[in-house]
Amino acid sequence: LSDPVLAHLDGQRGAILERLLELVRAPSIGADPAYADGMETARRLLLRQLSAMGLDRVQLLEAGGQPAVYGEWLGAPDRPTLIVYGHYDVQPPDPVEKWASPPFEPTLRNGRLYGRGVSDDKAPTAIALETLAGFLAVEGRLPVNVKVLVEGEEETGSASLHALLETHRDLLEADAVISADGGRWRADLPTVNVGTRGNCGFEVTVTTAMKDLHSGRYGGAVPNACHAMAALLASLRTPDGAIAVEDFYDGIEPPPAAETIAMAEIPFDEQAFYEGLGAEPYGERGFTTLERLWLRPTLDVNGMWGGYTGAGSKTVIPSEAHAKLTMRLVPGQDPGRVQDAVRRHLQRHCPRGARLAFGPPRGASAAYEVSPEHPLLLAVEEALEATLGRKPLRVRMGATLPLTAIVSEMLGLDTVMFSFATSDEDYHAPNEFFRLSSLDEGLAGWVRLLRRLGGQEPEDYARFRRGTPGESRPSA
Amino acid sequence: LSDPVLAHLDGQRGAILERLLELVRAPSIGADPAYADGMETARRLLLRQLSAMGLDRVQLLEAGGQPAVYGEWLGAPDRPTLIVYGHYDVQPPDPVEKWASPPFEPTLRNGRLYGRGVSDDKAPTAIALETLAGFLAVEGRLPVNVKVLVEGEEETGSASLHALLETHRDLLEADAVISADGGRWRADLPTVNVGTRGNCGFEVTVTTAMKDLHSGRYGGAVPNACHAMAALLASLRTPDGAIAVEDFYDGIEPPPAAETIAMAEIPFDEQAFYEGLGAEPYGERGFTTLERLWLRPTLDVNGMWGGYTGAGSKTVIPSEAHAKLTMRLVPGQDPGRVQDAVRRHLQRHCPRGARLAFGPPRGASAAYEVSPEHPLLLAVEEALEATLGRKPLRVRMGATLPLTAIVSEMLGLDTVMFSFATSDEDYHAPNEFFRLSSLDEGLAGWVRLLRRLGGQEPEDYARFRRGTPGESRPSA
Numbered sequence: 004l005s006d007p008v009l010a011h012l013d014g015q016r017g018a019i020l021e022r023l024l025e026l027v028r029a030p031s032i033g034a035d036p037a038y039a040d041g042m043e044t045a046r047r048l049l050l051r052q053l054s055a056m057g058l059d060r061v062q063l064l065e066a067g068g069q070p071a072v073y074g075e076w077l078g079a080p081d082r083p084t085l086i087v088y089g090h091y092d093v094q095p096p097d098p099v100e101k102w103a104s105p106p107f108e109p110t111l112r113n114g115r116l117y118g119r120g121v122s123d124d125k126a127p128t129a130i131a132l133e134t135l136a137g138f139l140a141v142e143g144r145l146p147v148n149v150k151v152l153v154e155g156e157e158e159t160g161s162a163s164l165h166a167l168l169e170t171h172r173d174l175l176e177a178d179a180v181i182s183a184d185g186g187r188w189r190a191d192l193p194t195v196n197v198g199t200r201g202n203c204g205f206e207v208t209v210t211t212a213m214k215d216l217h218s219g220r221y222g223g224a225v226p227n228a229c230h231a232m233a234a235l236l237a238s239l240r241t242p243d244g245a246i247a248v249e250d251f252y253d254g255i256e257p258p259p260a261a262e263t264i265a266m267a268e269i270p271f272d273e274q275a276f277y278e279g280l281g282a283e284p285y286g287e288r289g290f291t292t293l294e295r296l297w298l299r300p301t302l303d304v305n306g307m308w309g310g311y312t313g314a315g316s317k318t319v320i321p322s323e324a325h326a327k328l329t330m331r332l333v334p335g336q337d338p339g340r341v342q343d344a345v346r347r348h349l350q351r352h353c354p355r356g357a358r359l360a361f362g363p364p365r366g367a368s369a370a371y372e373v374s375p376e377h378p379l380l381l382a383v384e385e386a387l388e389a390t391l392g393r394k395p396l397r398v399r400m401g402a403t404l405p406l407t408a409i410v411s412e413m414l415g416l417d418t419v420m421f422s423f424a425t426s427d428e429d430y431h432a433p434n435e436f437f438r439l440s441s442l443d444e445g446l447a448g449w450v451r452l453l454r455r456l457g458g459q460e461p462e463d464y465a466r467f468r469r470g471t472p473g474e475s476r477p478s479a
Numbered sequence: 480l481s482d483p484v485l486a487h488l489d490g491q492r493g494a495i496l497e498r499l500l501e502l503v504r505a506p507s508i509g510a511d512p513a514y515a516d517g518m519e520t521a522r523r524l525l526l527r528q529l530s531a532m533g534l535d536r537v538q539l540l541e542a543g544g545q546p547a548v549y550g551e552w553l554g555a556p557d558r559p560t561l562i563v564y565g566h567y568d569v570q571p572p573d574p575v576e577k578w579a580s581p582p583f584e585p586t587l588r589n590g591r592l593y594g595r596g597v598s599d600d601k602a603p604t605a606i607a608l609e610t611l612a613g614f615l616a617v618e619g620r621l622p623v624n625v626k627v628l629v630e631g632e633e634e635t636g637s638a639s640l641h642a643l644l645e646t647h648r649d650l651l652e653a654d655a656v657i658s659a660d661g662g663r664w665r666a667d668l669p670t671v672n673v674g675t676r677g678n679c680g681f682e683v684t685v686t687t688a689m690k691d692l693h694s695g696r697y698g699g700a701v702p703n704a705c706h707a708m709a710a711l712l713a714s715l716r717t718p719d720g721a722i723a724v725e726d727f728y729d730g731i732e733p734p735p736a737a738e739t740i741a742m743a744e745i746p747f748d749e750q751a752f753y754e755g756l757g758a759e760p761y762g763e764r765g766f767t768t769l770e771r772l773w774l775r776p777t778l779d780v781n782g783m784w785g786g787y788t789g790a791g792s793k794t795v796i797p798s799e800a801h802a803k804l805t806m807r808l809v810p811g812q813d814p815g816r817v818q819d820a821v822r823r824h825l826q827r828h829c830p831r832g833a834r835l836a837f838g839p840p841r842g843a844s845a846a847y848e849v850s851p852e853h854p855l856l857l858a859v860e861e862a863l864e865a866t867l868g869r870k871p872l873r874v875r876m877g878a879t880l881p882l883t884a885i886v887s888e889m890l891g892l893d894t895v896m897f898s899f900a901t902s903d904e905d906y907h908a909p910n911e912f913f914r915l916s917s918l919d920e921g922l923a924g925w926v927r928l929l930r931r932l933g934g935q936e937p938e939d940y941a942r943f944r945r946g947t948p949g950e951s952r953p954s955a
């Protein structure tokens with residue numbers, strides 16, 4: 004540990020873990036208003052941490068939704084300014100009964116820390132913040148200027164992030180974004196993400212009568228909302244997994260040729276992948292599994308319900324059925340247009356006797372891809388290689404980091420993902436965990452990255468800013 | 480009130496209503512094991528009532544499921560013996576939030592008593608029992624021999640009624656059954672039910688992976704249990720409401736020609752029917768609405784669920800989805816065969832990548848129709864005409880009274896329905912109610928019916944027993 008900041012962080016490991024546990028204990032489920040207190044607790048802990056490490060202008064940024072936590076250090080006027088991004092909100096823990104330990108009582112087992120949100124994105128965010136704290140404690144300064152932005156709406160689609168960036172445009176002026184969200188693809192292979200899928204979605208309700216009806220008294224002569232919903236959902240996909248919605252695939256741009264070629268060489272054990280999931284291979288014809296995961300859009304029912312779902316039987320004809328849909332998008336697709344296309348399809352296929360209503364859309368964001376020559380991307384690759392002893396492969400991720408498309412579109416900033424979560428860590432599912440070994444790798448990686456960025460030449464700094472807002476491919 | 484028994488009952492009206500309220504307060508939801516106490520309370524109240532009125536051999540009859548309550552009066556050896564049937568179990572009250580007053584706190588509003596189970600079947604059962612009590616109090620005897628059987632599994636398909644009749648075959652020997660269940664078709668028209676549909680059903684689960692998966696990380700390359708379930712459910716029906724299951728319609732026997740002719744003359748305001756439900760006309764082509772309701776079988780999803788159904792959004796690919804199905808049957812259909820046909824259909828249509836599992840079947844029973852000349856049916860028609868001032872129309876009911884088919888098959892007994900519930904009383908739905916005016920009509924009707932049965936000639940008695948067990952059409 005020749006680096007004095009890294010040596011300091013090593014000595015602080017117990018305190019770092021304790022702060023992380025406290026953050027995980029806050030049930031910060033942004034999707035559910037019942038957990039407003041948990042969101043509040045998480046914000047309070049982060050505000051305290053940013054102030055304690057010595058950041059300036061520590062505050063909440065509000066724009067109608069969940070506030071974001073902000074703090075800055077701008078003591079190096081001749082160096083670039085980076086937004087360091089993370090999020091404090093987490094997915095709902097349902098089904099709670101499938102957790103081996105309670106989701107908000109973080110538990111260490113076999114070198115893994117279990118708890119909702121620990122991998123997505125509390126530990127990765129904590130790694131970034133603790134590294135900044137380490138530099139400030141040991142050296143009294145950071146290698147580059149930093150604006151910390153920890154948002155509270157990532158898991159609900161960053162619905163007010165647009166408004167937040169608009170409201171605080173001056174405060175958030177920067178040269179690029181480095182994200183502590185956007186996990187590592189695999190535990191066995193160093194990788195760096197160069198693109199994300201976007202997403203959009205909404206809830207749909209089918210109504211067939213003014214109340215549930217007795218299946219004996221009315222059966223055979225009235226429509227059934229569950230059957231109507233089933234027919235609607237079935238109409239959205241072809242049997243082989245393609246999406247049957249007209250205009251859905253419009254505008255999709257193929258990835259750079261070099262990337263497609265490189266993708267074919269990525270080691271990927273398809274059999275082990277499916278065996279690990281207990282699932283069978285599935286998907287759109289004519290594409291490999293990695294292409295389906297990274298380069299093709301999706302449409303998934305995230306949940307559906309209607310009628311009697313309790314114990315035993317209740318012989319009703321349900322009058323209402325509900326479904327939650329999300330679509331993952333690839334470069335060239337516009338979230339609003341895709342949403343409209345799916346709504347139009349549902350209206351067109353709505354069975355006789357059924358009425359449709361759409362819930363408010365979830366936060367939407369376009370797909371994103373970083374420029375292959377971005378100096379921040381190159382610095383991340385060097386830091387990872389130095390930390391993990393192997394040059395990372397460039398990969399994409401099928402998931403969405405709304406920030407990437409939004410800052411590209413609004414502020415003209417590129418984002419590079421530098422998260423130490425690993426995507427097998429069951430985020431969005433029961434028993435989410437984070438590898439303790441990733442905590443050490445993460446701290447080492449962040450220290451190296453910041454030093455490297457601080458040591459770059461002024462001509463490199465100039466290349467941090469990609470261009471004018473809206474110039475990126477996906478925002479088209 | 481020239482009849483002394485009726486005069487006595489009139490004087491007891493407050494006490495009768497109080498006993499009914501107490502019975503409705505017992506949350507006797509047989510389908511849900513969490514309500515075992517409510518079932519127990521209902522049985523205790525009934526045992527007390529049967530003992531207090533002076534019945535003999537008051538006891539619980541058990542056969543593995545919910546016990547039935549039994550009591551008898553056999554003091555007229557030269558007269559026929561009737562089983563007086565009712566049930567104390569009720570449907571689950573979900574969705575509870577749609578009730579204007581709590582389902583198990585019976586509430587009087589505008590001449591109606593609101594509460595779960597009040598119409599189906601606690602008030603109609605109470606009317607029968609209070610009439611028996613009235614005769615015993617005033618005259619010390621009943622006009623005919625009576626065996627009271629109040630079961631606890633009607634709402635769950637009378638799963639152990641077969642075993643119960645087998646175990647207590649001697650105790651339950653009788654000449655016919657008169658049922659306090661099997662409601663009146665309409666509030667505006669005196670009717671008598673001459674047939675019921677049967678039913679059967681089961682729960683089905685679709686599994687596509689060993690756990691829910693992140694829709695970003697896995698979307699596009701793994702099957703989705705909700706989509707698979709939607710495709711399965713959609714495959715069960717044609718778009719115009721016919722059932723697409725092979726062999727489903729096998730063996731159906733047309734009703735007697737006289738009945739079909741009479742049916743065409745039943746006044747039925749189709750527009751008002753659908754407007755009252757807030758639903759559009761629907762159903763199998765080539766049949767009238769009444770035919771669809773009474774003479775054609777059905778297949779309905781009673782409930783379906785899978786994935787995230789809470790507030791906001793959770794971007795999972797569900798690994799499990801569930802549905803509850805019931806089928807209503809008409810004469811000639813065998814419940815076991817229909818169930819097998821639907822299961823076979825689901826297996827055949829199961830999408831690639833999905834696995835099916837079937838829950839245990841709910842109690843099943845065949846359809847039933849009473850002989851058009853049965854003396855008990857004729858006596859019921861006379862009692863109704865005398866009470867309501869108008870000759871009742873013969874109708875069928877689309878619902879199921881499992882007892883009818885089971886006693887026909889096992890004991891060779893006919894059942895005539897004599898319930899004072901009305902089928903618009905939202906049983907099986909929120910805000911179930913019973914008209915207080917029906918309480919008075921019911922008591923008057925039962926007093927008249929019992930007097931009439933007691934006054935019949937011995938040659939009529941001989942015609943009570945229909946024949947040997949298993950001879951009826953529907954049990955074929």
